[in-house]
Amino acid sequence: MRKTAPWLLVTLLATAAAPPEAPQTVDIAPPYHDAPEMAARPATPRGTLHSFIMLSSESRIYPGIRQLDSDATRRRDSWGNRIAAPADQQSAPAPWRREVFVYVPATYRPGSAAPLLVVQDGRDYAARVAAALDTLIAAHRVPAMIAVMIQSGGGDAQGSQRGLEYDTMSGRYAEFVEHEVLPRAAALYGLRFTSDPDGRAAMGGSSGAAAALSMAWYHPEWYHKVLSYSGTFVNQASPVDPATPRGAWEYHASLIPGSPAKPIRIWMEVGEQDLHWQDPEQSWHNWPLANDRMAAALAAKHYDMHYVRAAGAGHVDPNVVAQTLPGALEWLWRDYPR
Template sequence: MAAPLIRRISLLLAIIAGSCAPAAVLHAQDYTLGPDSQRQANVPQGAVTKYTWTSQIYPGTVRDYWVYVPAQYRADKPACLMVFQDGGSYVDENGGWRATIVLDNLIQKGDIPVTIGVFVNPGVLDALSPNQQNRYDRSYEYDALGDKYARFLIEEILPEVAKHYNISADPNDRAIAGLSSGGIAAFNAAWNRPDSFHRVMSFIGSFTNLRGGDEIATLIRKTEPKPLRVFLQDGSADLNIYAGNWFLANQEIYSALQYVGYESTFVTGTEAHNSKQGGAIFPDALRWLWKDYPKPVATPASDHQPGVYDILEPGKDWELVGQGYHFSDGLAVDKLGNVFFTDAANNRIYKIDLDGKVSLWKENANGAGGMVFGPDGRLYAGQARARRIVAYTPDGAETVIAEGVDPNDLCVTSRGEIYFTDSDNHRVWFIDAKGNKRIVDTSLAYPNGVRTSPDESLLLVSDTLNKWVWSFQIQPDGSLADAVPFYRLETSDDSSASNGDGMTLDTQGFLYVATKIGVQVCDQPGRVNLIMNPPQPGWLASLAFGGPDMQWLYVADRDKVYRRHIKRTGAVAWNILKPPQPRL
């Protein structure tokens, strides 16, 4: 048997083994392109068309992209999709990838489904004169951790392609690939938008601190699993520079994926930061990525990630409760487990009963926003339009508690005292049981969510414009002391702000914070243990435990309200308890 063929079989075996075993190290010193990367007789060729795009998400940038349509494509059947970063290098039929040739051969054999390829170059902002330098956006677009690049593909490029071709919208039918910074870009696109991509391929991925990529491995470990299949490749002679060690970084990513239980493989070799090995194994990598299609890519099983599944119930995802609101907020639970929420712009308060059914509870609510039930059974609400705080009795009658105030969120203690945030004026207020009010803190940039700890020893306040939830010790007279930025939240790449908003706690003393990247769950010592995936991409506003067992976690997600059943029980103001001693 010829040596190149032996090498190719070894590569394929390494890929297959790597999906369920430690990363396989390949000792070959050279890598050659096999027959799948060569034009073959009687294999029909797909068509490749080049386009130019000016972006809005990346203002002013211009880029080329190419669309490959296989000969087997039929307009009456949605085709699968694969997006390649640094697209020009992949469509070069004399280069190291020859992706269109590989796609032709593998589609013809039936090894992968009929797939439209979209090959996208990074953007360039052209200089205004020949004497000035262009701005090259490759690292800015590819190495960033947020969802911006994914949105660029999903909102700009792919809709344009879909005008001409029938592309499946099912994320199981969509893959994304890249090398180097394009590799981390591919992973981040799928990670941030698993509603659009379930299959990821990374060659010599730059999971290092070029722009924070070294944080990804930790995020994988603490984030609720997603339905992703991930292929990784790297060489032992890859870069070791100021931003980190590429080979070690890819090992960290693979280790994290295996810890969570993702279907993943890591093929290693001896090459440096180039496409030699990647190009050689590319056809077999595609076979692995699309194996068993159309069987859906699975979400990792619950026998991994013990910290995550100490809180979440396996197989219990978010359920839609209600929709069609302008902006849902102010989730609050009564003593029976009924949950109430506001739609401030429409001036309404709604009730969710124990069966999860929504009904209108109050109209003309004066722009009620933040709400909470007190130990007296009344619903306390901040009315933005009337600049006051009121308390509603079960029949909807209201009593004014404080006037001339600008409340955002609020909480009520077992003694009937109130803390509320005045976000725009950077203030935390205290109202004693007699109705006297005073400012107790002015140090936060944008104080938002506010809750007491289950034993009412601490006041916790989220600062939306920073990554912290602050902890204050509550003094006997209601004043606050010994403030520290105690809970460190994870943030999106486009801002140092967590967008931390509403909060709630469970009886173990764990803090749940509504943020831009999902529900972040912190243990008592202030560490994020779990990030729950948001029901839909975007900023969450409020959350609360409810239901007959107080184990339904409700979230207000802009125009919708969702819930999911979890293993923890919510803490409430009318049941003071001391949480267990935390692990330090």
């Protein structure tokens, strides 16, 4: 009978039984530098980056959004936040056209069920995610996962298609991804995605991060991992839902404290000078404060959470992303498969 090397046995046992880490907050400071994993290496196998187009006319879930007219987009409250216009100041639904990027690792075997990373605002992250995954997968630091990186339907904040998709407090966006985006990607490129929620992660920056958390919060049967940069955990949702009157601010104000802990692992970051960083709490629109509150609420419920506060950094600071993305991905996937 062949014996297992002692060091290998210890490694296998540690991987199989790795407990959740205690919630952790880490402060980082400039100068920020690209992580070495972000640089292409000649000997590293490179995955393939595909793209395709989706139209609103093809969607049952998001057939179009009522766009605000020019006067309505100038309406703001006393804190300077945009206010959604009444229905009589809105135009007819507008069509959207979105691009979806699909990263397939070099080692993917067609038809096999692969781990999945879904990224919001896909165009902003496609190249960086692909570069990080090439290096991490080749070094066996993360599993050979497929990344589906989805551009929003357009616009920003209240009254826009992006705002409707990302800032709405519901599982609707996750359902759009599950039932309309992933099947299209699978059919086009001969892919299969794991159904194991431990093998699925959602990622985004700003409102895309709020969307990533909503994907896991409202559909934990699909996603157990979240990666958030400058999460818009503030009062941004439109139209207002009486169940969550302050939009994603309710995550840390009421939903997380008032609910049993969900099987979500979350890595999150905020910049010291992120959006509205000097605004008072009553604005419900201070990004650093909202993320600090998120970290505290998650820690109180003993979530598997890693929180990074970046000194001197702004909103979804690209230098911070380039420094932290490989480590964030590795932390999220550190014990997969269990």
